[in-house]
Amino acid sequence: MALKALDIYKLLPKKNCKECGDPTCLTFAMKLAGGKADVDLCPHLDEQAKAVLGASTRPPIRLVKIGIGERSFAIGEEFVLYRHEKTFYHPPGIFFKVSDTQTMEEVSAVTKRVRDESFIRVGSDLRCNGIALENSSGTKEMFAAAVATVEKAADLPLVLISEKTESLFAALVHCGTYRPLLHAATKENFKEMCALAKHHDCPLVIKARGLEQLAQLAKECALEGVQDLVMDSSPQSLGEFITASTAIRQLAITRAMPDLGYPVFLDATGSDIQDAAIALGIVKYASVIVTAPLSEASAKAALTLRQNIYTDPQKPIQMNPGLYRVGTPGKDAPVLMTVNFSLTFFTLQGYLESTRIPCFMLVVDTEGLSVLTSVAAGKLNETLVRDALIRFGVENEVAHKKLIIPGYAAPLSGRIEEMTGWKVLVGPRDAAEIGEYLEQEWKK
Amino acid sequence: MGSDIRFGWTGAIGSVILGATRSEGGTRKISYRVGGGTTLPFLDHAPASSPLVALEICDEPQYWPQIVRNYCGDLVDDVSAWATTAETVYGADLIRLYLTSTRQRNFSDIPLVGKAVEEVLSATGLPLIIEGSNEPGIDSEVFQKCGEAGEGERLLLGTAEAGRYRSIAAAALAYNHSIIAQSPIDINLAKQLNILLREIGIQQDHIMIDPYTGTLGYGFEYSYSAMERIRFSALKGDADLAMPMICSAIDSLTIKEVREADTAYQDEMAVAWEFYAGLAAAVAGAEIICVRHPKTVGRLKKAFTSLKTGSDPTGRI
Numbered sequence: 001m002a003l004k005a006l007d008i009y010k011l012l013p014k015k016n017c018k019e020c021g022d023p024t025c026l027t028f029a030m031k032l033a034g035g036k037a038d039v040d041l042c043p044h045l046d047e048q049a050k051a052v053l054g055a056s057t058r059p060p061i062r063l064v065k066i067g068i069g070e071r072s073f074a075i076g077e078e079f080v081l082y083r084h085e086k087t088f089y090h091p092p093g094i095f096f097k098v099s100d101t102q103t104m105e106e107v108s109a110v111t112k113r114v115r116d117e118s119f120i121r122v123g124s125d126l127r128c129n130g131i132a133l134e135n136s137s138g139t140k141e142m143f144a145a146a147v148a149t150v151e152k153a154a155d156l157p158l159v160l161i162s163e164k165t166e167s168l169f170a171a172l173v174h175c176g177t178y179r180p181l182l183h184a185a186t187k188e189n190f191k192e193m194c195a196l197a198k199h200h201d202c203p204l205v206i207k208a209r210g211l212e213q214l215a216q217l218a219k220e221c222a223l224e225g226v227q228d229l230v231m232d233s234s235p236q237s238l239g240e241f242i243t244a245s246t247a248i249r250q251l252a253i254t255r256a257m258p259d260l261g262y263p264v265f266l267d268a269t270g271s272d273i274q275d276a277a278i279a280l281g282i283v284k285y286a287s288v289i290v291t292a293p294l295s296e297a298s299a300k301a302a303l304t305l306r307q308n309i310y311t312d313p314q315k316p317i318q319m320n321p322g323l324y325r326v327g328t329p330g331k332d333a334p335v336l337m338t339v340n341f342s343l344t345f346f347t348l349q350g351y352l353e354s355t356r357i358p359c360f361m362l363v364v365d366t367e368g369l370s371v372l373t374s375v376a377a378g379k380l381n382e383t384l385v386r387d388a389l390i391r392f393g394v395e396n397e398v399a400h401k402k403l404i405i406p407g408y409a410a411p412l413s414g415r416i417e418e419m420t421g422w423k424v425l426v427g428p429r430d431a432a433e434i435g436e437y438l439e440q441e442w443k444k
Numbered sequence: 445m446g447s448d449i450r451f452g453w454t455g456a457i458g459s460v461i462l463g464a465t466r467s468e469g470g471t472r473k474i475s476y477r478v479g480g481g482t483t484l485p486f487l488d489h490a491p492a493s494s495p496l497v498a499l500e501i502c503d504e505p506q507y508w509p510q511i512v513r514n515y516c517g518d519l520v521d522d523v524s525a526w527a528t529t530a531e532t533v534y535g536a537d538l539i540r541l542y543l544t545s546t547r548q549r550n551f552s553d554i555p556l557v558g559k560a561v562e563e564v565l566s567a568t569g570l571p572l573i574i575e576g577s578n579e580p581g582i583d584s585e586v587f588q589k590c591g592e593a594g595e596g597e598r599l600l601l602g603t604a605e606a607g608r609y610r611s612i613a614a615a616a617l618a619y620n621h622s623i624i625a626q627s628p629i630d631i632n633l634a635k636q637l638n639i640l641l642r643e644i645g646i647q648q649d650h651i652m653i654d655p656y657t658g659t660l661g662y663g664f665e666y667s668y669s670a671m672e673r674i675r676f677s678a679l680k681g682d683a684d685l686a687m688p689m690i691c692s693a694i695d696s697l698t699i700k701e702v703r704e705a706d707t708a709y710q711d712e713m714a715v716a717w718e719f720y721a722g723l724a725a726a727v728a729g730a731e732i733i734c735v736r737h738p739k740t741v742g743r744l745k746k747a748f749t750s751l752k753t754g755s756d757p758t759g760r761i
């Protein structure tokens with residue numbers, strides 16, 4: 001049950017001491033009510049108030065930080081089942097798995113890949129996030145040596161995978177202060193695991209089959225003093241994963257089972273189609289995804305999907321009409337007219353960039369309709385084009401009066417010429433052919 | 445309290461029948477009932493059909509991504525052989541034939557269109573999706589011809605849009621085919637188009653929604669949410685959106701990331717791009733996923749099989 005701000009306020013110390021970072025207890029209460037603050041920020045709360053408030057005011061899914069330094073990141077603190085209801089905030093971390101039975105060269109090489117590889121798309125740097133090291137040898141010596149190798153190569157967030165607390169203990173000697181994620185506490189070993197996690201202030205994965213069992217384990221770990229938890233339902237198929245992950249998200253955000261309010265862990269290496277598990281994890285609420293080192297193709301596709309799913313869906317589908325530049329076009333650069341449907345725009349822009357011919361894109365306001373649809377509906381017409389040419393001062397930018405229009409707008413070419421006085425050149429229908437078109441028609 | 449995740453929905457996705465076997469009046473080896481879901485994809489209790497995978501082919505390969513020719517070789521010059529291979533080697537559930545021949549300047553050889561449809565029908569026993577012309581001027585004749593050539597086969601004809609649906613609707617009505625209704629990534633426009641189609645007599649069980657799929661990295665985020673919203677509205681009871689969806693991220697093989705990939709792994713990049721978008725689209729609610737790279741077909745089918753098994757709708761696993 002969520003509490004109202006006023007009910008929360010009644011439980012606060014009313015000192016208005018500002019130590020929580022808020023100016024008054026009341027504003028702090030309002031934040032708590034909105035799930036935007038953590039009760040722990042107020043140092044003056046008595047235990048009873050904490051217990052009451054803790055369960056009902058913290059964000060429905062706990063924020064958990066993994067790693068320290070530049071590449072560290074946070075997961076959790078999500079509020080919705082569908083991204084269109086608000087947005088998804090914290091993209092899942094993707095970890096390449098290595099084993100302590102591999103050679104040090106191999107371990108080091110994978111670590112360096114994650115350290116160095118990045119891929120730039122629409123202005124952001126896309127990268128995988130860290131290394132998941134598995135204690136396949138079963139010995140603490142080999143595990144510790146492998147951790148030391150990883151640490152020597154890079155300061156990356158880590159997942160340490162071992163059922164043996166002694167192995168984790170040995171590994172934590174090397175990386176215990178860097179907030180690695182420990183995998184995993186089970187019904188059998190959770191007390192020792194919690195002690196380790198608590199001692200090093202590390203986040204901890206809990207693993208159980210069945211949601212009630214996971215919730216129970218989470219509760220027990222919290223009682224041991226470890227709250228930075230991540231949940232592994234150890235699915236046996238992709239179908240089990242999507243069912244469990246959807247249930248966890250739904251039951252957590254509605255607070256029907258608050259003990260499930262932690263981010264979700266997915267080991268994609270367990271699937272015989274790893275790409276499917278990764279894609280599914282990205283769209284269906286996984287926060288930590290462990291995979292075998294990915295090929296360049298899989299990595300790019302996975303990172304692009306992650307970027308797509310975690311962009312704010314409120315971003316409009318229509319571009320602002322205007323004159324856009326590709327490269328640094330000069331006075332003799334071509335001017336290409338297109339519509340303000342953002343997909344059309346981005347597709348054309350992509351092809352234009354790869355032609356390496358600097359040019360202008362004149363984006364006219366078809367209210368987000370594609371070329372074909374806007375021509376058919378009469379939205380795209382000569383008046384619209386004339387007004388855009390004037391409004392965006394295209395004549396001041398170029399020393400010619402030639403306008404390239406999309407192939408599907410060909411029926412309008414005569415009328416555009418008459419109304420604007422510009423010479424109209426009909427470009428290809430398919431944006432993919434624009435490079436060839438410019439080479440042949442514009443350059444001659 | 446249990447970990448039950450029934451959402452209390454009352455609506456259900458309608459279904460559309462594609463293809464007709466001999467006993468159903470056609471010549472297909474198999475027919476499909478697409479749709480019928482009552483909750484989010486893959487959470488279904490009942491074994492509602494897995495999403496289907498369609499391989500897209502065309503009758504005039506000069507308008508097709510080069511990467512497909514590189515992979516398939518001369519096969520792409522013989523539409524019949526291409527269709528047969530799609531079924532027997534690539535393992536597609538459906539074939540989507542694009543009549544790209546109609547894109548040639550001043551195309552007027554309408555009988556050629558009928559011939560292409562007939563050839564593909566005899567080359568494969570799979571149900572067909574036919575993409576007609578891209579030129580409003582010849583729409584009427586082209587769709588009429590396709591409809592006639594596939595009479596009795598329960599084709600899926602594409603693609604109707606808001607300003608351009610009459611010819612295709614007429615052909616569908618005359619020969620009892622279904623149609624693809626495409627709107628530019630907008631739930632309201634999708635709904636409006638479905639209403640327009642209903643008003644001219646197309647039954648709801650003859651419509652598939654195409655919410656328009658932007659390729660991964662090129663608008664896919666919009667398409668993904670449009671699909672989720674359409675599915676969600678249908679489950680909440682909006683009958684004008686309760687049709688199954690079809691998705692085709694057709695630019696996947698021509699975007700920069702794929703085109704400029706090193707030739708040594710260009711196929712892999714193409715498949716990854718189609719696969720990630722296709723899987724995500726199916727999770728958002730698409731029932732037919734169309735792809736162009738033959739290797740994507742098997743991967744998607746395998747993934748859908750794994751998604752369908754072992755799930756228990758109560759969330760207890």
Ligand code: SF4
Nearest residue numbers: 016017018020025042
């Ligand atoms: S720290 Fe506690 S007592 Fe102080 S202002 Fe904040 S809520 Fe009030």
